[in-house]
Amino acid sequence: MKQSLSFIPTMREVPSDAEILSHQLLLRAGFIRQNASGIYSYLPLGKKVLSKIELIIREEMEAIDAVEVFMPALQQAELWQKTGRWYSYGPELFRVKDRHQRDFALGATHEEVITSLVRDEVKSYKKLPLTLYQIQTKFRDELRPRFGLLRGREFIMKDAYSFHATEESLDEKYQDMKQAYTNIFTRLGLNFRTVIADGGTIGGTDTHEFMALSEIGEDTIAYSDTSPYAANIEMAEMNTTFEKSDEVLLEVEKISTPNMQTIDDIVSFLDTEATKCIKTLIFKADEKLVAVLCRGDHEINDIKLKNALGADTVELAYEGDVIELLSCGVGSIGPVKLPLDLKVIADHAIASVVNGVCGANEDDFHLINVNPERDFAVDRYADLRFVQEGDTTPDGEGTIKFAQGIEVGHIFKLGTTYSEPMEGTFLDNNGRNQHYQMGCYGIGVSRIMAAVAEQYNDENGLKWPKNLAPFNIHLIALNMKDEAQKDLADELYKLLKSYRFEVLYDDRPERAGVKFADSDLIGLPIRITIGKKASVGIVEVKYRSSGESTEWPKEEITEKLQ
Ligand code: ATP
Ligand code: MG
Ligand code: MG
Ligand code: MG
Numbered sequence: 053m054k055q056s057l058s059f060i061p062t063m064r065e066v067p068s069d070a071e072i073l074s075h076q077l078l079l080r081a082g083f084i085r086q087n088a089s090g091i092y093s094y095l096p097l098g099k100k101v102l103s104k105i106e107l108i109i110r111e112e113m114e115a116i117d118a119v120e121v122f123m124p125a126l127q128q129a130e131l132w133q134k135t136g137r138w139y140s141y142g143p144e145l146f147r148v149k150d151r152h153q154r155d156f157a158l159g160a161t162h163e164e165v166i167t168s169l170v171r172d173e174v175k176s177y178k179k180l181p182l183t184l185y186q187i188q189t190k191f192r193d194e195l196r197p198r199f200g201l202l203r204g205r206e207f208i209m210k211d212a213y214s215f216h217a218t219e220e221s222l223d224e225k226y227q228d229m230k231q232a233y234t235n236i237f238t239r240l241g242l243n244f245r246t247v248i249a250d251g252g253t254i255g256g257t258d259t260h261e262f263m264a265l266s267e268i269g270e271d272t273i274a275y276s277d278t279s280p281y282a283a284n285i286e287m288a289e290m291n292t293t294f295e296k297s298d299e300v301l302l303e304v305e306k307i308s309t310p311n312m313q314t315i316d317d318i319v320s321f322l323d324t325e326a327t328k329c330i331k332t333l334i335f336k337a338d339e340k341l342v343a344v345l346c347r348g349d350h351e352i353n354d355i356k357l358k359n360a361l362g363a364d365t366v367e368l369a370y371e372g373d374v375i376e377l378l379s380c381g382v383g384s385i386g387p388v389k390l391p392l393d394l395k396v397i398a399d400h401a402i403a404s405v406v407n408g409v410c411g412a413n414e415d416d417f418h419l420i421n422v423n424p425e426r427d428f429a430v431d432r433y434a435d436l437r438f439v440q441e442g443d444t445t446p447d448g449e450g451t452i453k454f455a456q457g458i459e460v461g462h463i464f465k466l467g468t469t470y471s472e473p474m475e476g477t478f479l480d481n482n483g484r485n486q487h488y489q490m491g492c493y494g495i496g497v498s499r500i501m502a503a504v505a506e507q508y509n510d511e512n513g514l515k516w517p518k519n520l521a522p523f524n525i526h527l528i529a530l531n532m533k534d535e536a537q538k539d540l541a542d543e544l545y546k547l548l549k550s551y552r553f554e555v556l557y558d559d560r561p562e563r564a565g566v567k568f569a570d571s572d573l574i575g576l577p578i579r580i581t582i583g584k585k586a587s588v589g590i591v592e593v594k595y596r597s598s599g600e601s602t603e604w605p606k607e608e609i610t611e612k613l614q
Contacts, residue, residue, distance in 0.1 A: 053523065054545075055558045058096050061085075062570045072268045074505035075200030077514050081573040083501075083522075090197025090205030092498075097574065100522035101501050102208065105240065106187050108519065109210050109495060112236045116228040118183040118212050123165050125189060129155030131164035135473045146191045158191035163470045163492060166213045170488070171476040177217040180478060180488070181225060185212035187497060199268065201502035202458060208497040216489040217480060219467075226258060226465055229493045233262055233461050240500060241517030242460065243507055247273050248283040249462060258465040262495075263457025264503040273457045276450030285454075458503045459496070466490040514575030515596050523556040525613075526576040530564040536586040540606065544580065544591070551610050572596075580609070 060082040070076040078084045083098035094102055110120065132138035132145070138157070146158035159165070166184060174182060190209045197205045212229070216222040230246070237244045242264045249261035261284055263273050275282035443452045470476065471487040480486050496503075501520075508515045516522070525548060529541035538559075545557045556576060558567050564583075571579055581592040591609065594601035604612055 053096075053556050055556060056560045058556075060095065060097055060570075060574070062573055064569075070200065072199050072202075072506065073509060074202070074502040077509055077573070078200060078502065078505055081514055081570075081575065084201065086200075090194060090203065092201060092204060092206075094498075097522040098501065101504075101516075101520055102497060104520050104522075105497050105500050106210075108239050109187065109236055109497070112232045112239075113185050113210070113212065115235075116183070116225075116232050118185045118214075120186060121184045122186050122188065123159070123162050123169070125159040125191065127157045127159050127162075127165055129157060131168055131474075132157050135164055135470060137164070144192045144194065146193050159188070160190055160192045161209075161492075161494075162186070162188075162211055163213065163466070163490075164474065167470045167474040167476050167488075167490070170213075170215050171471075171474060174215065174488075175478055177478055177480050180215055180217040181221050183212060183214040183225060185210060185493075199502065201498045203270075204498060207499065210495040210497055212493040214491040214493075215471075215476075216491075217478065217486070219489055222465055222467075222489040222491050226463065226491055229463050229491070230260060233463065233493070233495070236495065237262055237264075237460065239519055240504060241508070241519060242500070242504060244460065245273060245275055245282050245455075245457065247275070247457070260463050261457075261459050262461035264460045264500075264507065265455055266458050266503065266506045267456050268506065269456035269458040271457045271459055273455055274452050275455060276445045276452055279445040279447050279450030281445040281447055281450065284457075284459075458499065458506070460500050460503050461493075461495045463493040464491060466492055509575070512569075513573035516575050516577060517597075518577050521554075521575075521577050523554040523576050524578060525553050525555045526558065526571050526574065526579045527555050528558045528567050528571060528579060528581045530567065530581060530583040532559060532561050534586070537582050540586045540589070540591075541582045544582070544606065544609065547610065548613075551613075553613065578613070 062082045063080045065080075066076050067079050070079055078098065079086075081097070082095055083101065084092045084094055086092055113120070126148075129138055129147070132141070137145075138155075141160065145160050148156050148158065150156060170182065170184075174180065187208065187210045189206055190211075191206055194203055194205055197203050201207070214222065214225045214229075216225065234246065244262055244264045247261050247263055249259045261271070263269065263271060263284070272285045273282055274285050441452055441454050444450070445452055467489055468487040470490055476488045476490075477485045478488060504517065504520055505514055508517055518524070527541060527545055527548065529537045532538050532541075541557065541559065545555060548555045556574075558571065560567070562570075575596055577596055579592075579594045579596065581594065583592065585591070585603070589606045590603050591606060592601055593604050593609075593612075
C-alpha cells in the first residue's frame with residue numbers, strides 16, 4: 053500500500069478527550085476516529101488490525117468445529133420478552149420501534165436469536181452437539197462509554213454458542229473453548245490471565261474471563277504466582293453462589309411470599325415484621341423476570357429498581373396498577389410499564405451476613421435467619437471480596453496478589469437458562485423431549501485492538517506484535533526527489549510485494565523527520581529506510597520492538613527477512 057494513496061491521518065498533538073495511552077495512540081496514528089461517544093470509524097490501518105484479529109479467531113474457532121454464521125443485529129422484542137431480558141437488561145439495551153410501532157432491540161448479545169434459530173431446526177440428539185459463531189457489531193448503551201475502543205457503545209464481538217444433548221458434552225466443549233481462547237490470546241501476543249468470573253446478566257454457572265493485564269483495566273483480579281488460582285473479585289459481589297446444604301435447616305424460618313396482585317400487596321408484604329430485613333426482591337410474572345426491587349434502609353417509599361447489572365438504581369413510582377419507571381441513573385428508558393401480576397421469587401443472600409435472608413432457590417418462599425456456612429454450602433470463592441493481598445489462595449498453593457485487567461474474553465456454561473424459556477428442545481435417544489444444554493463464548497474483537505495497543509507502545513508510538521501489525525514492513529524513501537532513492541524504493545516495494553510481504557510504502561513528498569515520526573507512531577515491526585546510501589544499494593533496517601538497527605545490501609533483503 054502506498055501511503056500517499058491511503059488514508060492515514062496522523063496527529064502530533066495528544067487529543068484532549070483521550071485519557072489513556074491506547075486511545076491517544078490509535079487516534080494519533082490514524083487507526084480510528086470517533087464519530088460520537090463510544091462510536092468509532094476504523095480507518096485503513098485499524099481495519100487491517102481488526103481483520104488480523106478476526107483471522108486468528110476464525111482459525112481457532114474452526115479448529116474446534118465451530119461454524120460461522122451471521123445473525124441479525126435488529127432483533128424482535130418478542131424474543132427478549134420471552135426470556136425476560138427485555139425487562140431485566142435495563143437501559144444498556146438499545147430499543148427502537150419500526151414504522152408500525154413494533155419494538156425491536158439492537159443486538160447487545162445473541163442468545164435469544166440463536167436459541168430461536170436452532171430451536172426451529174435441531175430437533176434430534178443426532179444433530180447435537182452444534183457450535184455456531186459470528187463476528188458482528190454489538191450495541192450496548194454503556195453508562196460510561198470511555199477509553200476509546202475499550203468501552204464502546206457500538207463494538208465488534210465474536211460470539212459463539214454451543215448446543216448439547218448432555219451436560220458432559222457441554223463440559224467438553226467448554227474445555228475446548230477455554231483452550232481455543234488461550235490459543236487466541238497467546239497468538240495475539242497479549243499478556244493475559246484466565247480467571248474465574250461472575251455470570252453478569254447472562255446467568256449460568258461455570259464461567260471464566262480472559263483478562264489482558266493492564267493498569268488501566270477496569271476489573272480487579274486476584275491471582276498468585278505459584279498457584280493456578282485466579283479470579284475476578286467482582287464475582288464476590290454476586291451473592292448468588294449458595295447451594296442448600298444437606299444438613300437440616302435447624303434455625304431457619306420459612307416465610308411464605310404470596311402472589312401479589314397489586315402494589316398494595318407488595319407494600320404490605322414489605323411492611324411485615326418478618327420481611328423487614330429483605331433488601332432485594334426479584335419479581336417474576338408469567339415465569340419471566342420483570343423487576344428487581346431493593347429498598348434502602350427498609351423504607352417502603354424508597355423502593356428502587358436495580359437494573360440487571362446491579363449497578364445503578366432507578367426510581368419507581370406507582371399509581372393504580374402500573375409501576376412507572378421515573379429515572380435510571382444517567383439517561384432514561386422510562387416510562388416502562390411493568391405487569392402487576394407479580395410474584396416474589398427470591399432475594400439475594402448476602403455472603404457476609406450471618407443470619408441473613410435468602411431466597412432459598414425456592415419459589416414462593418423466603419428463608420430468614422440464614423447462616424451461610426451452616427445452612428448453605430458457600431461457594432469457596434464467594435467471600436473473595438474480603439480477600440486481601442498477601443492472603444493464601446483457596447488451594448493453599450500461593451499468596452494472593454491483585455492486578456488490574458481488561459476483560460477481552462468471557463465464556464459461560466449456560467445450561468438450560470435460555471433453552472427453557474425459549475422452549476428449545478430436542479428428542480433424546482429414548483424419544484424424550486429435553487432442553488438443550490447451552491454454552492456461550494464472547495471475545496471483544498475491537499476491544500482487543502485497544503488492549504494490545506495498551507500493552508505494546510513506547511513514548512514514540514505503537515509497537516505492533518508481528519501477528520497483528522497492519523503491515524509487516526514500513527518502507528520509507530527519505531527523499532522522494534532523489535532519483536536513486538525513489539528508484540530503489542519503487543524497486544524494493546515491487547520485490548517485497550512479490551514475496552508476499554505486507555508493505556506500507558511511505559512515498560509521500562514529506563520531510564524525513566515527519567516520515568520517521570509517523571513511522572514510529574504507526575509502529576510496524578520492521579522499517580526499511582532508503583536514504584543517502586541508495587546509490588550504492590544499501591538500506592537501513594530497524595526493528596520497532598527492540599530499536600535495533602542494521603544495514604543490508606539490497607540483494608540480501610528478501611533472504612534476510614525470511
Ligand atoms: P464489561 O464487564 O467490560 O462490561 P461484559 O462482561 O459486559 O464486559 P460480555 O457480555 O461478557 O461483556 O461480552 C463479551 C466480550 O465483549 C467481553 O469480554 C468484552 O471483551 C467485549 N465487550 C463487552 N462490552 C464491550 C464494550 N462496551 N466495548 C467493547 N467491547 C466490549
Ligand atoms: Mg458490560
Ligand atoms: Mg464483565
Ligand atoms: Mg463478561
